């Protein structure tokens with residue numbers, strides 16, 4: 001018996017909808033994929049910084065890097081510079097690169113701490129991509145198998161949705177323009193069809209809800225409860241505004257600057273800079289937050305700032321009956337680590353192998369839901385880490401973040417690091433131990449004792465090895481082109 005879903009309907013044409021449609025049409029050639037979107041409603045149109053896994057998605061979808069960068073005004077991203085998070089005036093870098101061994105006798109950070117030599121600079125100087133970022137240099141990878149560092153992209157979100165749309169249409173996805181006004185249910189509670197404002201009806205076997213914050217199927221129709229994380233992550237609004245680029249250099253990284261009641265992002269694109277202020281409305285009023293954003297811009301604003309409202313959290317189950325939610329329809333974690341697009345890809349990566357086998361069992365659906373819930377929680381914990389280690393006490397937000405009770409999963413990780421220098425990892429982590437180390441180190445949060453497994457190297461020997469690594473990295477970076485030069489060559493191809 002053929003158990004495949006024959007007719008898949010994707011609801012929504014933002015990044016989530018078009019990524020889903022492209023991936024499903026590619027992976028399930030025997031099914032038809034139809035996407036319905038409403039130009040009248042539009043897309044959220046923010047979400048311009050990504051995570052390295054996007055390159056994996058692009059490879060699977062057969063996307064050419066140069067073509068993608070040209071179409072979306074894209075730039076490269078090596079990580080995020082965090083300014084003023086521990087105290088005002090300090091900054092650190094969360095790199096997508098690595099810090100050598102993280103545990104055992106050769107743990108690089110352990111030797112770095114034990115040697116304690118001011119001439120070595122920061123731990124970041126032991127990491128290739130941190131140094132590339134600090135010097136504005138970039139170069140492609142020799143190959144995916146031989147990766148001395150990792151990288152992601154910045155792009156224009158609206159152009160990216162359009163780029164994916166063109167690709168999906170080429171792959172055979174059918175597009176329907178229209179506003180959904182009603183949903184007909186099946187006897188078992190699932191969705192039978194969607195009714196559009198002009199009276200047309202769209203039936204399907206499987207519905208992928210990518211309707212954005214509206215969460216039309218998962219939220220409004222199926223009423224799946226929302227796991228609300230706003231106690232731990234109280235930011236709930238953002239002002240967003242593009243500005244003119246200033247100066248010749250395009251930084252190959254995002255910047256996140258902590259402010260009185262939130263933080264401001266700066267995302268460099270080839271034609272403009274994307275800016276936003278993410279803030280907690282319970283600690284600052286909207287007008288003051290808007291003024292703080294405008295005061296951050298490097299150049300003149302190119303439009304009026306736009307206000308977005310959100311709640312951090314996720315639907316407790318992302319797959320219910322014949323509806324799977326992806327993107328904002330399934331949840332949203334505040335954008336500090338640019339993880340929404342990553343969660344879309346991850347959802348697709350978990351979903352597609354199940355659909356390729358036919359109709360999944362109840363246990364498989366349960367496994368999918370548990371996996372997605374854990375992923376939201378792991379990323380939530382990672383984002384909280386950026387706030388809770390702060391030494392700032394200059395605003396109510398910072399006082400709340402420094403004193404609140406942490407989720408148990410995070411409290412355990414902090415304990416394991418502080419007590420024993422262990423970077424504990426759970427299943428379903430979005431961020432590996434290098435990322436956790438970058439935040440601990442950047443926030444000046446070091447273990448009380450050295451790892452007992454760390455080799456007792458003579459100080460001179462350890463110092464020599466660290467100096468050599470630093471010099472090798474500096475020489476490699478000095479030979480690389482600037483980010484601007486590399487990008488210019490790439491888009492001219």
Ligand SMILES: Cc1cc2nc3c(=O)[nH]c(=O)nc-3n(C[C@H](O)[C@H](O)[C@H](O)COP(=O)(O)OP(=O)(O)OC[C@H]3O[C@@H](n4cnc5c(N)ncnc54)[C@H](O)[C@@H]3O)c2cc1C
Nearest residue numbers: 012013014015016043044046047180211212327328340341
């Ligand atoms: C302030 C902010 C900053 C962000 N920054 C980042 C970031 O740096 N990195 C990152 O990865 N993510 C970021 N995100 C998240 C990112 O914007 C989204 O994950 C991404 O754009 C995908 O959105 P979406 O497709 O789920 O929803 P949307 O883009 O909102 O698309 C929803 C679609 O559903 C359609 N729709 C809705 N209702 C109906 C209806 N009744 N009938 C027909 N169609 C309908 C709409 O027309 C639209 O096509 C950010 C989000 C916010 C709010």
